[in-house]
Each structure stands twice: as C-alpha cells, then as structure tokens.
Amino acid sequence: GGAEAQQKIVLQSWGGTWGDAMKEAWFEPFEKETGIQVELRPQGSMMDALAKLVAQKDRMDVDLWITGMTPTALADEAGILETIPRGKLTNAEHLPDALIGDKYVGVWNTIYGVAYNKETVPFPITKWSDLLDERLAGQVGIPHATGYGGKFILLLGWLGGGDVDNIDPAFEVAAQLKPNIGIISKSDPEAIKFLTSGEVDVAAMMPPGNFVQIREAGPQFEFVAPEPFVPANFNNFALLKGPNTEAAVKFIDFAISKQAQEELARRVLVIPANTQAAIPEELAPFAPPPERLRYPDEVAITKVLPDWAERWDRVIQGR
Amino acid sequence: MTAATVMAGAGTGTRIRLDRISIRYGDFTAVDDLTLAIEPGEILALLGASGCGKTTTLKAVAGLQRIDDGEIRFGERRVDGLAPHRRNVGMVFQSYALFPHMTVTENVRFGLAMHGVPRHRHGERIRRVLDMLHIAALADSYPDQISGGQQQRVALARTLVVEPLVLLLDEPLSALDRQLRDVMRTEIRNVVKQTGITSLLVTHDQEEALTVADRVAVMRAGRIEQVGSAREIYEAPRTRYVADFIGRMNYLPGRVLDQGGGVCRVETAAGVIVAPAVPGLGAGQPVEAGFRPEVVRVDDAGAPRGDRNRVEARLVGETFAGVTTEYRFRTAGEVEIRALGQSDARFGAGADRRSCLEWPVSRTLVFAAGA
Amino acid sequence: MTAATVMAGAGTGTRIRLDRISIRYGDFTAVDDLTLAIEPGEILALLGASGCGKTTTLKAVAGLQRIDDGEIRFGERRVDGLAPHRRNVGMVFQSYALFPHMTVTENVRFGLAMHGVPRHRHGERIRRVLDMLHIAALADSYPDQISGGQQQRVALARTLVVEPLVLLLDEPLSALDRQLRDVMRTEIRNVVKQTGITSLLVTHDQEEALTVADRVAVMRAGRIEQVGSAREIYEAPRTRYVADFIGRMNYLPGRVLDQGGGVCRVETAAGVIVAPAVPGLGAGQPVEAGFRPEVVRVDDAGAPRGDRNRVEARLVGETFAGVTTEYRFRTAGEVEIRALGQSDARFGAGADRRSCLEWPVSRTLVFAAGA
Amino acid sequence: MTLDQALPGPAGDTVRRRPGRRPNPVPYLLVLPALLLVAGLVGALLVLSLRSLEGAQGQVPSLAQYARIATSPHYLDHFTHSAWLAGAATLAAAVLGYPVAYYMERVGRPMRRAIMAFLAVVFFSDYVLRMFGLILVLGKTGIVNRLLVWSGAVDRPLSLMYNDFGVFVGLVSASLPFMILAINGVLARLDPRLPEAAALLGASPPRVFWHVTLPLSVPGIVSGGIIVFLLSLNSFVTPALLGGGFVEMVATFIYEQAINLFNLPLGAAAAMILFFVSMVLLVGVNGLFDRMGRRFGVREEGR
Amino acid sequence: MMLRLAAWLVLGLLALPVVTIVVTSFNATSSFAFPPEQWSLRWYRNVFDTPVFGSGLVMSLWLAAASSMIGLVAGTMTALAVVRYRFVGRGLVLSLVMAPLVVPEVVIGLSLLIWLQSVRWLSGNGAILLLHCLVVLPFVVRILVANLQRTDVNLEHAAMLLGANPVQAFVRVTLPTIAKGLAGALVFALVMSFHNFTATFFLVSTQQTLPVAIFQYIRTEHDPTIAALSTLLMVGAMVIVWVTDRLLGLERVTK
Numbered sequence A: 001g002g003a004e005a006q007q008k009i010v011l012q013s014w015g016g017t018w019g020d021a022m023k024e025a026w027f028e029p030f031e032k033e034t035g036i037q038v039e040l041r042p043q044g045s046m047m048d049a050l051a052k053l054v055a056q057k058d059r060m061d062v063d064l065w066i067t068g069m070t071p072t073a074l075a076d077e078a079g080i081l082e083t084i085p086r087g088k089l090t091n092a093e094h095l096p097d098a099l100i101g102d103k104y105v106g107v108w109n110t111i112y113g114v115a116y117n118k119e120t121v122p123f124p125i126t127k128w129s130d131l132l133d134e135r136l137a138g139q140v141g142i143p144h145a146t147g148y149g150g151k152f153i154l155l156l157g158w159l160g161g162g163d164v165d166n167i168d169p170a171f172e173v174a175a176q177l178k179p180n181i182g183i184i185s186k187s188d189p190e191a192i193k194f195l196t197s198g199e200v201d202v203a204a205m206m207p208p209g210n211f212v213q214i215r216e217a218g219p220q221f222e223f224v225a226p227e228p229f230v231p232a233n234f235n236n237f238a239l240l241k242g243p244n245t246e247a248a249v250k251f252i253d254f255a256i257s258k259q260a261q262e263e264l265a266r267r268v269l270v271i272p273a274n275t276q277a278a279i280p281e282e283l284a285p286f287a288p289p290p291e292r293l294r295y296p297d298e299v300a301i302t303k304v305l306p307d308w309a310e311r312w313d314r315v316i317q318g319r
Numbered sequence B, C: 001m002t003a004a005t006v007m008a009g010a011g012t013g014t015r016i017r018l019d020r021i022s023i024r025y026g027d028f029t030a031v032d033d034l035t036l037a038i039e040p041g042e043i044l045a046l047l048g049a050s051g052c053g054k055t056t057t058l059k060a061v062a063g064l065q066r067i068d069d070g071e072i073r074f075g076e077r078r079v080d081g082l083a084p085h086r087r088n089v090g091m092v093f094q095s096y097a098l099f100p101h102m103t104v105t106e107n108v109r110f111g112l113a114m115h116g117v118p119r120h121r122h123g124e125r126i127r128r129v130l131d132m133l134h135i136a137a138l139a140d141s142y143p144d145q146i147s148g149g150q151q152q153r154v155a156l157a158r159t160l161v162v163e164p165l166v167l168l169l170d171e172p173l174s175a176l177d178r179q180l181r182d183v184m185r186t187e188i189r190n191v192v193k194q195t196g197i198t199s200l201l202v203t204h205d206q207e208e209a210l211t212v213a214d215r216v217a218v219m220r221a222g223r224i225e226q227v228g229s230a231r232e233i234y235e236a237p238r239t240r241y242v243a244d245f246i247g248r249m250n251y252l253p254g255r256v257l258d259q260g261g262g263v264c265r266v267e268t269a270a271g272v273i274v275a276p277a278v279p280g281l282g283a284g285q286p287v288e289a290g291f292r293p294e295v296v297r298v299d300d301a302g303a304p305r306g307d308r309n310r311v312e313a314r315l316v317g318e319t320f321a322g323v324t325t326e327y328r329f330r331t332a333g334e335v336e337i338r339a340l341g342q343s344d345a346r347f348g349a350g351a352d353r354r355s356c357l358e359w360p361v362s363r364t365l366v367f368a369a370g371a
Numbered sequence D: 001m002t003l004d005q006a007l008p009g010p011a012g013d014t015v016r017r018r019p020g021r022r023p024n025p026v027p028y029l030l031v032l033p034a035l036l037l038v039a040g041l042v043g044a045l046l047v048l049s050l051r052s053l054e055g056a057q058g059q060v061p062s063l064a065q066y067a068r069i070a071t072s073p074h075y076l077d078h079f080t081h082s083a084w085l086a087g088a089a090t091l092a093a094a095v096l097g098y099p100v101a102y103y104m105e106r107v108g109r110p111m112r113r114a115i116m117a118f119l120a121v122v123f124f125s126d127y128v129l130r131m132f133g134l135i136l137v138l139g140k141t142g143i144v145n146r147l148l149v150w151s152g153a154v155d156r157p158l159s160l161m162y163n164d165f166g167v168f169v170g171l172v173s174a175s176l177p178f179m180i181l182a183i184n185g186v187l188a189r190l191d192p193r194l195p196e197a198a199a200l201l202g203a204s205p206p207r208v209f210w211h212v213t214l215p216l217s218v219p220g221i222v223s224g225g226i227i228v229f230l231l232s233l234n235s236f237v238t239p240a241l242l243g244g245g246f247v248e249m250v251a252t253f254i255y256e257q258a259i260n261l262f263n264l265p266l267g268a269a270a271a272m273i274l275f276f277v278s279m280v281l282l283v284g285v286n287g288l289f290d291r292m293g294r295r296f297g298v299r300e301e302g303r
Numbered sequence E: 001m002m003l004r005l006a007a008w009l010v011l012g013l014l015a016l017p018v019v020t021i022v023v024t025s026f027n028a029t030s031s032f033a034f035p036p037e038q039w040s041l042r043w044y045r046n047v048f049d050t051p052v053f054g055s056g057l058v059m060s061l062w063l064a065a066a067s068s069m070i071g072l073v074a075g076t077m078t079a080l081a082v083v084r085y086r087f088v089g090r091g092l093v094l095s096l097v098m099a100p101l102v103v104p105e106v107v108i109g110l111s112l113l114i115w116l117q118s119v120r121w122l123s124g125n126g127a128i129l130l131l132h133c134l135v136v137l138p139f140v141v142r143i144l145v146a147n148l149q150r151t152d153v154n155l156e157h158a159a160m161l162l163g164a165n166p167v168q169a170f171v172r173v174t175l176p177t178i179a180k181g182l183a184g185a186l187v188f189a190l191v192m193s194f195h196n197f198t199a200t201f202f203l204v205s206t207q208q209t210l211p212v213a214i215f216q217y218i219r220t221e222h223d224p225t226i227a228a229l230s231t232l233l234m235v236g237a238m239v240i241v242w243v244t245d246r247l248l249g250l251e252r253v254t255k
C-alpha cells in the first residue's frame, strides 16, 4: 500500500563499479519484491565514512553500512550500531559462523592479489617475494598503512614468518620492499589510477573486483594470486541506529540470499558469503584453491593497528 | 522663518550662547570651560593654532560632539542634548563632504527632502540658491566633475537651502589656492550677510578671519584668549600669543622700571621704552615691550618727544615684499627689530649706518614675560 | 671643493644654464623651449601656477627627468645625459623624502658614505651641519618622531653635508604652517647664502619667492614669462599673468585712444587713463589699464595733474587687514577699484560719498586685453 | 593580502565613549551577529582541546596524547618536516617573488595591471586544480618528463613528484601569488622620492636598491613570509596530492590519525599543537616588528 | 634587463601548469600526450556527464550564496562598529572576527567535526554553512573596514545636519558610498567560500562540494576531464577578476 511505497532505506557503501553492481543485483529486485526503495550513499573510504557517521551520531540518517570488521568494531565502540536480530534473517544459516555476529553479517569475501603491466615488468610475477626483485625498483604501488585495515602489513608479517601478535618480521620485509615502492595509494580507485596511468607498473594488494576496471584500460595488464598464499577477508553489513531498522534488516536478509549473492558476485568478482551460492566462473582464473586463502583476525588487528601504522610509517616514509 | 525672510536677508538671526562648555577625550581636555556668545546675524571667526579645539567646538554646536559640561543655547532654547538632525544647524566642512553619488541638484535637494519640504517647492528653492551662488549651470554635474571652488559653492548652497538657524564653517577655504581664496572670501561674506544667519567660522588663517568675520575670537588650548573686532585684537592684543597669532611684532625684553602717570616704563638693552600703563605689573618684573613693524619710523633729525619711543639701531637687511618692504635692524644688545615701510615711499635708512627708530608710545604693548 | 670652503661660505657657486630645454610627456609638453641662467651663488625662485612645469624643470636639472631637447650646463660642463648620482646636485623635496628607516644622523651620513668620504671624517661634518641647522639634539631620532619644521631642517642638512654644486628646493616650506614658515624662510636664505651654493627654489607662494630669492622667474605653461628682481617683476610685470601672480591689481578695461609723447592714453568707462607708452599698441585696440591698490590715493582737494591719473568713485566697502586696510570703490561703469591704505594713517574717504581717486601715471600699466 | 592589513588602523574620529558615561550600546549590538558566528569556532576549539585531553581509552583528562607526540620522534618528525618544507618554500617564494614584485613597479601601468590580473586569476582559481596542473607538469607522464625523455636527457622518467620535491614545488607555486602581492603592496606604497633622493646623494642604482628599496620592502617580505609560511605549514591538499603518501605533513598526519585511524584524541592534540604554533608565530613576528619595525620604516601607531 | 628576465621566468613557471591544463583539456585521448595529437571537446562534454560535478556545483553555489549573504550582513555591521566607534573590547572583537583567517584550516575542520558530535541542533550541512560563514567573515570585514575608513565621516555628519536621522543617513548616504565595497566584498566572499577545500573536506559526508568532488576525482580518475573543468573554472576566475577590478580596483584588493 501507500505506506509501504513510501518506505526507503539508506545504504552507505562504495560507489563506482560496486555501486552499479548493487543497484542491478540488489536494489531493483528488492524494491520489486518489497516496495522498499534503497538509496546508496557512496563512501570514499570506510574510515572516512566512520568519522562522518559518528559525527551525526544523534541524527543518524543512514540505516545500513557495508564496511569491514575494523570499522565495525570502532563504530560499535562509538555506540552507533544496532544489534542485528539474527532471528529475522532467514538466510543466516547459510553463512559460516565466522561471518556473522551481533553487530555484523558477512556479505562477501574478497581476495587480494597483484595486478601488473606485462609490457613494462620484465618477468612474470608468480609469488609475493617477486615484489622484492630489484628490477621493480620504484615500480610497486602499495596501500597506505591503514589501507584494508592494515592487512598488507599483516601479509608481509606472514611472509616473514610472523603473525598478528608477532608483527616484527613485517617491518623487516617492508624495509627490503621499500626501494621498490613507487607510490602509496590511499584508496582502491587511486591504486587503479596509478597503475593504469603508468605511475607504477605493479599494484600489490589488489582485489580482483578492481581488476575488472583495470582490464578495460588495456590488455597489457595481468592479475595473479601469488604464492604461497592469498590474504582474504570479508566485508559485512553493519546496522546503524538509523530511522528504518526493520526495513534494513529485511534488506540484509535479501542481500545474503543465494540468488542475490550470485548476482552480485558475478558482477564484482567476489566470493559469495552465502555457502549455497556459486563462485562466479569469471573469478575462477584468479581464485586460488580454498586452502591457500588466509583470513586475518581483524578485531585483533584493530587493537594494534595504530602502533603498526606508526612503525610502518617510520619504515616507509621520508624521501 | 521662511525662504523669503532668509533669502531676502531679513537678518533675523539667532543668538548663540556657549556657556562654560567643556569637552574631554578620555583625560585630555579639548575644550576647557569655554564661554562665547554670538550675536544674531553676526559672523564670528574662531581663530587658533592647529589642535586648539576649534573643530571640536564647532562639532559641539552642531551636536556631532557631546559636551561634558556647560550648556549651549540658540536664542532662549537649550539645544545640547538635542540630536544633530533636530538642531537645524548648517555646516560647511573643510572637505565639503558633498555626497559623491548625487548630482549638485540632488545634493541640494537632500536637505529639503529630509526636512519634509513638499516636493513641489523644491525646484523653486533649489534654483534660487544655485543662482545666488552662480552654480545654476552645474546643476546636473557630479561633485567629482567640478572644481574645488565650485564644490565650495555647492556645499554652501546645500547648507543654506534649508535655512538653518545657525551656520558653521570649518576652514571652508583652506582647500583652495590663493587667487580663488581671495574671491571666495568676499563671496562667502556677502552671501552669509545676505541671508543674515548667525555664523561661526573656524580658520587658522588670520587674513581670512579679518576679512570675513565681524568679530574674531582667538582660541588657545581649548580656551578663548580674546574676543573682539579685528582692529581691537590687532591693535590691543591682550597676550603675546594673540599678538603673534595676528600679524607680526617686535619684542624688546626688559624689566619694569616703574608705573605711574598712566605710563609704564621698561628698561631694555636698547634703552628705556615707554608704554601705556598695564595694571598688575610691579617694578622689576621681567617683561617684553612689543610693537608692530609698521608703526616704526626712521627719524634721525627730529628731537626726542614724550609720546614716542626711540632706539638706536643699524640696518642689517631689507626685503622687498610687494606692497611693503621689510627692513631688519639690530639694536644695542643685538635684538632684531623689523620695520615695514610702503615700498614706494623711500624709508630713510642707509645700510649699516646707525639710525634712530621711533614709534608711538600709544602703539607700544607690555607683556609679562612668558605669558 | 672642501667642507671648509662651502661651510665658510666662500661662495664659489657654479653657474647653471638651461639652454632651450623641452620636456614632453607623450604629446603633452610640460617644459617648452625654456632658457634660464642662474648666476654663481645666486638663489633664483621659480614661481608659477600649479602644473606649469616647475617640478619637471627641477627634475631635469637633477637628472631625474631626461630632457627631449636643449642642454644643461653646470659652469662649462654639460651635465644632461649624466645620471643623477653623478651630478652632485642637492635637492630638498616638498615631502622632505627623509629615509624613514634611518635616524637623523644616518640620514645625513648616507650621502657622505655614498660619496666615499672616509668614515673618520663623517662625525665632524655631520656635527657641523647639524649645529648649523640647530638640530644636533635630534641626532638619534627617527623622522616620524620629529616635527615638520625639524624634518625640513634634516632634509636641508642631509643635502648640504655633501656640499653639492647646485641646490634645488621644491616648495620646501609648503608643508609648514604660517608662523614656522616665516622663521624657516629667513633661515633657509641665511644657510644657503652662507654656503654660497647656487640654488633654484620652486614655489607657488609669491611671498616665499620674494623673501628667499635674489631673483624671480615667473613660469607659465612650460615657459619663462619674466625673469628679474622681485622689485622689477612687481613694479613692471610684463604680462597680466605676471601682474596677477605677484600681488593684486586693479584693472580698467578700455581702448587705446592714441600713443605719443612717451605716453599711451586709454579710454575707459571711468574716463581717460594715461600710462607710459607701450610699443606695439595701436589706436582702438582693446586694452586693460592696470595699477596696484597701494598706489591709489584719495585727493578731493588737489587739482588735476599731468603726472597722475584721476577717477571718480564711491566707497562701497572697507576691510581691516592688519598692517593695511583695504577700501573698495566703484567707478562709473561699476568697475571695482581696490585701494590699500596703512591702517593707522586715516584714508580720506567717507562711505558712499563720491570722491576722487588718483595714482601716478608712472605706476600705470597697459596690457593688450586677454594677454 | 597580508595579515597586518587584516587589522585596520585607529577608529574614525567619532569617539562615543567617555569615562563616567554609560557605554553606548550601539557598537555592541552591531558586532553581535559576527560574534555569534565566531562563537561557533571558539566553542569548537574548546571541544577540540577537551578531546585532546582524553587518555588512550578516554577516561580522566590528562596530557597523555601530548606526551605521546612529544615522546615519539616519528610523530615529531611530522612537525619538524612540515616546518622544514614550509621554511624552504617560504624562502624560495621570497627569492622568486621579489623580482616579479619589483619588476611590476618598474613597468608601465598597463603591463603592471596585466601581471596583477594574471596573479589575481591564479589567486582566484581553485587551489586543488592548481595542484592538478602540477601533476600534469611533474608526473611520470608529465610534460617535463616527456621533454626530458624525448630529448634523451634521461632514459626513464624522473620521480619529480610523490616526494619532498613535488610537495616543495607545490607549496612554492601556491605561495608565490601571496608573496608577490604582499611585497608589491609595500613597494607600490614606497614614496618614489626616496630612491630619487638617494640617487641625488650619490648612490648608484644598485646601492639605492640595497640601502633604501630593499630595507623598506622588508615589511612586505615579512608579512608575505609569515602568511606563506603558515599556509605551507598547514597545507593539506599539497602533500595529499603531491606527496604520494611518503610526505606526511602535520595536516595530513592529523587527518590520518583522526579519520583513518579514528584516533580522535591524538588528532585533536596534534591539531591543538599546530594551532598554538601558528598563533605563537603570528604574535611573535608582530611583536618583533613592533620593536624593530622602525629599522624598516614601519611607522609607530600614532594616537 | 636581468630583472625583466627573472620576472618573466618566474611568471612563466607560474603560468606553466595553467597552460598545460588548458591545452590538455582539448586533448582527444586520455593519454595526456603533450602537445596532443588530435584535439576534441569530449572532456568538456564529460564534465557535464559527470553527476558529482553537477551536484557539487549546486552544493558549492548554494553554500557560497548563503554564507556570503550572512557573512556580508554580519561583516558590514562589524566593520561599521569598528570604524565608526571606539568601544571597550574593540581590539578583541577585531581579532576574534579575523581569527578564522589565522586558525589553520585543518584545525577549524577537525574541531567543527568533533564539535558536531556534541551538538544535536546543527545538521552536517548546517555545520558546513557555519564553516563557510566563518571563512568569508574576515574578508568581508577587512574590505569594508578599509572602505569605510576611506569614506569621509563628515558625509554622515552632513546628512544628519541636513535633517536625516542616523538610519536615514546610513541608508541614503553611507550605503551608496560604500556600495562598490559591498559588491566587492560579496564577490570576494563568494570566491573564498566556493574554493574552500581543506576545512570543508573534514565535514562533507555524502553531499560533496565541487572542490571536494574534484579532489576525489583527481585521486581516483586519470583523464583530462578535470583539465576541462579547470579551464571552465579559470574562465570563471577571469570574469571574477574583471568584476573585482571594476568594483574595488585590483591594486586595492590585492594589496
């Protein structure tokens, strides 16, 4: 009826390719089904979004937020999150336990590999350690310290034989990597730009989703999920203390349904969170076998990230 | 009063009385317990050195400056406390303060409009006043398109058209050059006299004061030093300040010998000088005997006479100054004496020859030293 | 030349010659084929209305303004083309142009340093010049800490200390008020005469020109109108412009009746006026007969005399002006005649009564109308 | 436009207040709206300072954050590095700007106005876009590198950007208009008689410049310098766009801490420090000038 | 000679980026080749096809208009008080009003962002508006103070003596005489608000202003669209300069 037609929820998430994909895969069918409109609020970076959301704490006009575990934890500390009523999520059972909690519901998994320019890079990159090759001096683009919630730092840690609670090796590797670092990007799109515009020849830590865009810039670009393992993580819904929580919950449930998950995954090359949903074949060439995937403990990282960032900057910055 | 009366110069001016007014800026007293009366239809010149409080006084009369003490009356009516726009005072500023965004006509009309004169009567009155000041031709020009003298006239017209009770002029001519100033002086006097408005003219140009005003008030550090006709002030200045401010003077420093028989005798390096007695001067008191350059004559032949002072001096210099020529002498004691002679009449004194200078006792003044 | 010579006033000045110089700004000619010679040690005043090219001329002599034609010589040496800092010319600007970031001493030292005078001799020379101008006490003050008159002296000191060949003064006194101006006039003259430097003084104040300079050059629209002693120019102005510029004058418009016997007879509304003959005036030519106010006398009794002009007029006004009093008469044909009488000597004329004005033929001038 | 010009001289001659008289309410009513607006800023700064006093977990007020910054050489680097870059940029701007400012005074009015107009256009055009222009010039694929490679001077494009150099260039080019206009402002007000007088006292053109023109233009250099220095010190856009993540200056550091690390207390503390540094600099320089301004022809404020 | 050379060199350096931008904006390919192989206007079309610029422009214009108006009124009143009266705290008021000029933008931005968390009654856009009012205020005050100081107080006095009450005197005499100053201040305010980036950047959430949109675009895209946009804005700047010159006289403003 009329009342229903009026209903609208506001979803904060990434724009660009992601935004377009969500419109087709989710918003339109969802509105057809429930009559609830979904408005997308594009966000620059998750952390930027977090700051602005906290700023409007007492007059929150956003209902739902697709973000990462780190921001989720911080947002919860800031007290802007609602508990998600698991009972109302008919599709919840199809999610792995790791991907669902009081304040978060996983929406997709993404892996991080390397994108590079075949023509300018003198050798095919197969393993992470190739990034240290001196032939790549000044040619590697990497995310900044807190990019992807510091997962690149953790990755280097792993490569150096460390872990979340023993991160020192990361900085040793970073020191070796430094001469090769050409640019530090503050966001995905920036990373894409630097690679496609020839500012650097290699973009470390690149989700295949972005590679879709890179490929459009030319055939010379290549994507690999390097040896020995591939860092992966999931993004999640967070329910904000917004005006329209029930509708928002409805939408979460819809978005994690098999159908919706596959529709989206096809478009942005992610691994569906819903175990029922099939992995898109476009992703197949890049997707490593599950055993090579490694999921970091993001909540643990959140606590230590500031210190990591400081140490990281100390190693990387200045020249 | 109506246009007719004013323009026709019925001369029904208002008496202005400043009664013991004081004005302070912070703890600096710009006007100090000043009392001054201006007779109906009179033009009084307020003459004084820069910074002595002339403009401040004027502003007080206009109501642009609150007074801290005393009272100001127009006729019987007490006006201090009244806002400027309620006093019906006209003022011509040194800078003219014409409204740059209005034509001459609009400038003149402004006052009429503000005074609520019915529109249909504007044209008539504006024309009359523009004619009176010979600027009818400029009616549609803007202030920045006309000369200083013309702006002067417009400022005057703008003020007169509203027929103020009182007219204030703050150095109205100081912005003009000499030739023009000469013309405007007489012009202003004529116009104002014609309208018969009581006027107060501020200036630090003695000639202006003498030629335009009926009476002159010499002001010094916030006080009135002397008021009187130009002649009184020139010939009988009460203090050295006044004497110096209007015209030039020679001084022979010395001490009072004695007073009596209506005369005061002063001992100076150049000899004994006699002057009309000055009440309140005791024997031995250090004084200065002053006399104007133009009263000095050279008279080597003539015998000493009781009614004239006489000193020996030698001519040291002579400057032709047009109408008059100035001769500089030195007396015994190296005091310089200046004498003015008309340039055409030869002044009987040979260079560097000792000669006798003499001048009337009656034109000699004695001032207590350092007054 | 050394400090000694200059300061002692050995008077070894340099002759300055401006020979047919012209200066154009775009297509406007500011100085037009001007020729002028200044004798060694002489002070020459350049007098003229605003905008007539005085400053421009001065700048040309200083080398601050290149000339388009003609030549400038100091003595025999040709200097046009020489850069300012090579000419050894001293200039005192209207605005004084003291260096605001230097103390008085530093201002004065500047020139010495630039002229490469050995440091150890600075102190001595600076002291001497500061004493000469009575500003030793101000040695360590900054320009904005001292009065206008004092700045004036510093400017002079700064210029004189380097013993320039030529001294240029551009309206040096116009920024001072009357009393101070009187003092500085004589002071400047004395100092300059003492140093004996050839000087060129620009002013538009006639009194200044007359009192400070030895000779006066009246300038008009880029040309020299007349050069001569103050007296010559005052008593025998060659044109109306000059006559009006120095002192005041009465004019009776009329036509030449005839010339002959060394006299020129002019028919005016007030009767026939006789004047010394003026070459180049033909009968019937419209002219103006001019005479100075101070030569006019009232003489009702005396019979007409050949050597004096005589017109009937009635007294219309009288203004006391200190030394003199001005009387305004109207002749037949409503021409106004001003007469100056010394204030003390009573001027035999009753108000509104017809009386006879007379003045010497020898002091009457005839100018072709509109010259 | 310079800061000292931001503050006007003594008031017009209508003095409306005198001891023993009730102060006139009119001026206070007039300034009320503006003060209300400014109150917002003052309030915000207070909140900021409060926030900066929070401990790590944000309980009892403490100077913990300031202590952290003071004790971490890395954090301090951001300040010193910014100061260093700003200083260099200011110096360069002065050195490069002076000739232009001086030249503008020597050319004819039309040319002068043309240059003035050009500077104004630069000044009025968007800061972000000016940085973009530099990217086009300095980038790996920018014209400079293209020229170098094309001319064979180098075989691989140089890194002219995304490092200190890039930021430095950015700061200088952003500063130049301010500097030029500030210096020219003083030169234009310089009494032309002064150089003339100096010349007539025997000073050759170079010495006139050295002894008169230059000292008297110091006020312009200083007022231009201080504003340029502060703008550079606080600049965010330039390091963000031209720093490539390597050049962290205070502003970007504050952003990183407060936004990307959501570490508001630390960011707030850094901001407070930056705030005080700026204020101290301003007050300090003005104070210095009040004392020794005379040496450069700065008149004392008359009563 | 040396001087001229140096001067033109520096000016050249200043002009280089501008020229590059303009030339690039007509480049047919996104390659940034310089000089371009072929020319086209596609990037100009692209400017208008990019929605963030449209919405950004609207947002920025709205902000500029609103803040300038508020700033102009408040600023004029302040300037009047400061120039025409001497009162206790005059100096303080001045420094307060000038403060936004000297407080680092990052600090203003961050402090407002934090402050925003603790005030309920002010929306995000409200805060941005407040920010922009603060940004324009000092410029308005400075320009008008200079302007009022140049206008002769006696103009008002004359008006009052001619029978105008203080309000009439202000409206009929003072306002017209400072009209140009007002207009100039308005233009200046508009520009200052329109171009404000850093402080705004801290406050904008989803509704971006034009400079923010540009900043994000520069960071994320790599084609001459921005060049085209800058060229357009530069034309705007030229118009502004021309207007300012008419109203205030460049020499005056820039000093």
Ligand SMILES: Nc1ncnc2c1ncn2[C@@H]1O[C@H](COP(=O)(O)OP(=O)(O)OP(=O)(O)O)[C@@H](O)[C@H]1O
Pocket (backbone or CB within 6 Å): B025, B028, B030, B048, B049, B050, B051, B052, B053, B054, B055, B056, B057, B204, D012, D013, D014, D015
């Ligand atoms: N607004 C003011 N605040 C403080 N002092 C003032 C103010 N206006 C005038 N004064 C002082 O009051 C004294 C008288 O000022 P006023 O303007 O009346 O002098 P004046 O006689 O008009 O001088 P001038 O002939 O130069 O116009 C001066 O010393 C001046 O410094």
Ligand SMILES: Nc1ncnc2c1ncn2[C@@H]1O[C@H](COP(=O)(O)OP(=O)(O)OP(=O)(O)O)[C@@H](O)[C@H]1O
Pocket (backbone or CB within 6 Å): C025, C028, C030, C048, C049, C050, C051, C052, C053, C054, C055, C056, C057, C204
């Ligand atoms: N730089 C210039 N460019 C164009 N015209 C000029 C320049 N300097 C002066 N003039 C013009 O040349 C004429 C003479 O100027 P100058 O300054 O010599 O006059 P002046 O006799 O000194 O006048 P004043 O007595 O006002 O100083 C004036 O009409 C002036 O307008």
Ligand SMILES: [Mg+2]
Pocket (backbone or CB within 6 Å): B054, B055, B056, B170
């Ligand atoms: Mg005055």
Ligand SMILES: [Mg+2]
Pocket (backbone or CB within 6 Å): C054, C055, C056, C170
């Ligand atoms: Mg001149």
